[in-house]
Amino acid sequence: MSTATHSLPRTIGAHAxxxxxxxxxxxPVILVIMNSFKSRAGIFGAPLTPPTPKTFDLIGYTTVIxxxxxxxxxxxxxxxxVASLFFVLLFGAMAGFALSEYxxxxxxxxxxxxxxxxxxxxxxxxxxxxxxxxxxxLVNTLTALILVYTAQGLPLAIxxxxxxxxxxxxxxxxxxxxxxxxxxTIFFRLVLPLVRPSMATVAVFTxxxxxNDLWFPLILxxxxxxxxxxxxxxxxxGQFVTNWNAILAALSLAILPVLILYVIFSxxxxxxxxxxxxx
Amino acid sequence: MGSLNIENVKKAFGxxxxxxxxxxxVNDGEFVVxxxxxxxxxxxxxxxxxxxxxxxxxxxVIDGQDVSVTPPAKxxxxxxxxxxxxxxxxxxxNNMGLGLKQAGTPAAEIDRxxxxxxxxxxxxxxxxxxxxxLSGGQRQRxxxxxxxxREPKLFLFDEPLSNLDAALRVxxxxxxxxxxxxxKATMIYVTHDQVEAMTLADKIVVLNxxxxxxxxxxxxxxxxxxxxxxxxxxxxxxxxFIDGAKLGETAKTVGVRPEHLTVDTTSGAWKxxxxxxxxxxxxxxxxxxxxxxxxxxxxxxxxxxxEPGSTLYATPxxxxxxxxxxDGRVIK
Numbered sequence: 001m002s003t004a005t006h007s008l009p010r011t012i013g014a015h016a017x018x019x020x021x022x023x024x025x026x027x028p029v030i031l032v033i034m035n036s037f038k039s040r041a042g043i044f045g046a047p048l049t050p051p052t053p054k055t056f057d058l059i060g061y062t063t064v065i066x067x068x069x070x071x072x073x074x075x076x077x078x079x080x081x082v083a084s085l086f087f088v089l090l091f092g093a094m095a096g097f098a099l100s101e102y103x104x105x106x107x108x109x110x111x112x113x114x115x116x117x118x119x120x121x122x123x124x125x126x127x128x129x130x131x132x133x134x135x136x137x138l139v140n141t142l143t144a145l146i147l148v149y150t151a152q153g154l155p156l157a158i159x160x161x162x163x164x165x166x167x168x169x170x171x172x173x174x175x176x177x178x179x180x181x182x183x184x185t186i187f188f189r190l191v192l193p194l195v196r197p198s199m200a201t202v203a204v205f206t207x208x209x210x211x212n213d214l215w216f217p218l219i220l221x222x223x224x225x226x227x228x229x230x231x232x233x234x235x236x237x238g239q240f241v242t243n244w245n246a247i248l249a250a251l252s253l254a255i256l257p258v259l260i261l262y263v264i265f266s267x268x269x270x271x272x273x274x275x276x277x278x279x
Numbered sequence: 280m281g282s283l284n285i286e287n288v289k290k291a292f293g294x295x296x297x298x299x300x301x302x303x304x305v306n307d308g309e310f311v312v313x314x315x316x317x318x319x320x321x322x323x324x325x326x327x328x329x330x331x332x333x334x335x336x337x338x339x340v341i342d343g344q345d346v347s348v349t350p351p352a353k354x355x356x357x358x359x360x361x362x363x364x365x366x367x368x369x370x371x372x373n374n375m376g377l378g379l380k381q382a383g384t385p386a387a388e389i390d391r392x393x394x395x396x397x398x399x400x401x402x403x404x405x406x407x408x409x410x411x412x413l414s415g416g417q418r419q420r421x422x423x424x425x426x427x428x429r430e431p432k433l434f435l436f437d438e439p440l441s442n443l444d445a446a447l448r449v450x451x452x453x454x455x456x457x458x459x460x461x462x463k464a465t466m467i468y469v470t471h472d473q474v475e476a477m478t479l480a481d482k483i484v485v486l487n488x489x490x491x492x493x494x495x496x497x498x499x500x501x502x503x504x505x506x507x508x509x510x511x512x513x514x515x516x517x518x519x520f521i522d523g524a525k526l527g528e529t530a531k532t533v534g535v536r537p538e539h540l541t542v543d544t545t546s547g548a549w550k551x552x553x554x555x556x557x558x559x560x561x562x563x564x565x566x567x568x569x570x571x572x573x574x575x576x577x578x579x580x581x582x583x584x585x586e587p588g589s590t591l592y593a594t595p596x597x598x599x600x601x602x603x604x605x606d607g608r609v610i611k
Contacts, residue, residue: 171364171437174331175425179378180352193368 029255036060036248043244060249063236069224070250073232078257080142080228081210084149088206089199091150092157093165097187099158100165101173111162117155122148123215133220140223148216153206160205164198165191200268203261211258229254281342281432281465282307283328288337290323297323298334299489305467305482310459313469314476314512315486321469322437324486328467329435330354342432352381354433357426361438363418365410365425371397372406375425389428396427399461400454416447423458436468440475452478473513477501485509507607510534516564521572523602530602530610537564537578539599542585547592551575553585567593 034050035043042055051057064070099111122129129148130139138144168191176186192199217231233250236243283305290298297320305311313321326332328339330351338347346354357378365374375396376389397403400420410418419439426434436455440448456479459466470476476483477497485492485500485508492512493505504510510518516537523530541547542565551569565577565585577593585591602610 169362169364171360171362172366174326174329174351175358175360175364175366177331178329178351178356178358179425180381181377189368190366 032248033252033255036245036252038245040245043248057245060245060247061253063243063246064249064253067235067246069227070229070232070253072225073227073229074253074257076142076226077211077228077230077254080145080149081207081257081261083142083146084153084210085203085207087146087150088153088157089203092154092161092202093192093195093199094187095154095158096161096163096165097191099162111158115155115159117151118159122152126215126219130219138220140221140226142221142226144220145216145226145228148220149210149213153202153210156205157202160198160202161195164195168194196268200265203265207261207265208258211254283342283433283465283467284338284340285324285328286338286340288324288327288334288339290320290327290332291335297489298327301337301489301491303484303491303494305465308463308465310466310468310479310481311484312476312480312482313467313484313486314471314473315492316512317471318488319486320489321471321486325358325435325437325467325469328433329356329358352378355431356433356435357429357431358435358437359419359422359426359439361441363410363415363422363442365418365421367410370407370409371402371413371421371424374410374421375428378425378429392428392430393424396424399427399458400424415443416451419443419451420454423455427458427462432465434464434466436466438470439468440470440472455479473515477513483513485512487512503609504601505609507532507534507603507609510601510603510609516576516578518601519572519575521575525571525573528602531605532603532607534601534603535575535595536599537576538580539596540575540577540593541596542567542577542579542583542591542593544589544591547594549575549593551591551593553587553589553591555587556583556585558582565591567591569593 031047035047037051037058037060038055039057039059042051042057045055049055095114099107099114133139133144138147172190172194173186176190181189212230213228214230214234217226217228218234221227222231229250233247233254236246236250283303285301285303288298288301289296301320301324313324315321323332327334328341330339330346330349334347338345340346341354341356366377369377372393375393379389379392393406397406400423402417402420402424405413405417405421410421413421419442422439439455440451443451452475455466455468459479468475468479480497482494483497483500484494487508493500493509495503497513500509500513504513507520511520511534514536518534518536519540521533521535523533526533549567549569549572551567551572554566554568554574556566557564560582562581563579563583563585565579565583567575567577569575572593575593604610
């Protein structure tokens with residue numbers, strides 16, 4: 001059917017491009033999940049075929065659950081990710097609100113300064129960070145990771161959120177002020193719900209690098225108690241022998257929590273309660 | 280119980296001076312309209328009165344009390360915004376009651392006041408709804424209701440009708456006028472629409488570029504504008520301004536309202552050609568290109584048939600012709 005806004009060749013073309021992209025993006029993920037259910041021989045014999053009754057094997061998962069304290073690693077990863085996410089969103093939103101709402105001397109400079117971190121990778125400062133953590137006795141604690149990830153996530157969060165906060169109607173905030181709401185109430189009850197979709201965007205952007213990070217857990221918290229999932233999976237990577245079953249199983253399991261968090265946030269992206277508040 | 284005094288209020292945003300010294304007195308129970316072109320500072324002035332902006336200098340006195348440094352919630356004011364600004368997460372009832380709740384008013388008293396306000400604005404069927412479930416007109420009524428329940432000394436309206444469509448605008452205008460009559464409260468209303476200003480106001484304050492050009496009743500401004508700006512701003516279509524030198528007058532500019540010009544096909548003061556005619560039914564607007572006076576707008580009551588290109592003579596009513604000096608002020 002051809003209408004004014006849709007034409008069949010164009011629809012097919014657009015879908016072809018999108019499907020190709022989806023296939024490319026999903027291919028490694030599917031490969032990991034598929035092979036995690038295969039025996040060692042199956043993985044190396046035919047890495048691209050799905051598990052058959054002959055090659056199906058849960059050895060990877062039993063190794064992961066049996067060896068190492070994977071439940072604990074998961075817990076660590078989750079604590080670090082959720083706590084960092086919480087602080088990034090809280091402080092990012094507060095700073096964004098201050099930058100967009102209040103006129104003060106050096107407002108623009110402050111905004112630029114806070115956004116500078118987007119351009120400079122935090123890893124450049126690893127040595128200084130490590131020295132700092134050693135000095136403050138935070139090495140091998142989850143607190144160290146949470147602090148670093150909060151710092152890492154803040155610049156982008158502030159940059160995005162302050163832009164969105166500028167769009168929240170001034171009238172609404174002023175109505176709150178006339179009704180005697182405190183600035184905190186205005187921020188938490190009026191402004192935050194209205195920028196929820198952008199908060200979800202920031203959450204997704206912040207969460208994935210934190211969950212996947214190997215660098216800082218390896219440097220700041222490599223002890224058994226504080227290992228994260230990505231670091232724990234390294235356990236099976238030997239210099240001479242690598243337990244591919246276990247690595248693939250660990251990685252497949254590591255996908256799950258981020259996926260769940262993503263689903264939660266993406267629902268927020270779609271939902272909009274803002275309609276009707278202001279014209 | 281609701282007088283307002285503004286003494287030499289100035290407001291600057293960085294180097295930009297938005298208000299250049301405003302003095303104004305509003306008596307209890309008056310309906311005052313601030314009117315002016317966009318960027319004239321009328322909204323800023325309202326915000327300074329509300330306490331949403333700090334003035335750079337000067338005093339705001341509400342009811343005999345200097346409130347220059349009092350937070351908005353403690354000034355005894357209520358404000359209705361152009362964009363309604365209802366709390367999206369609260370029901371109509373809670374939207375109206377929030378201010379009182381914050382001030383620690385007992386629940387029974389809040390309910391009583393919401394009852395009165397909602398019956399006054401016929402909002403009773405909607406009390407449990409959220410703003411998203413209301414139409415634009417209903418939302419603005421809720422916003423007005425939210426102001427009414429606070430029983431403020433001063434009502435502030437910031438272009439409350441701008442977001443409504445033409446029919447609703449007329450209805451809501453009527454409602455605001457009735458509300459003022461019933462409550463006998465002091466109201467300050469900001470608009471750029473001179474029809475709203477003329478129909479609602481007891482007193483109009485015409486602002487331009489951060490200064491008050493003139494203060495007066497609607498008819499006073501219409502009949503005796505103090506200067507060229509007010510003369511051009513009040514009245515629609517706009518007053519015709521003619522270069523005095525062309526007419527052999529000593530005044531810099533001569534002004535005649537379109538409705539104070541008469542036309543004739545055979546003789547008159549200014550000979551001109553009809554450029555365009557607008558037929559509105561109740562009246563007809565003619566645009567005449569005159570040899571002496573330039574382009575003139577003439578408003579004729581009723582239907583008048585004039586073909587573009589035909590020749591007409593326009594004659595001003597000498598009693599209603601204004602003369603302005605070089606400084607723009609009217610010459611008496």
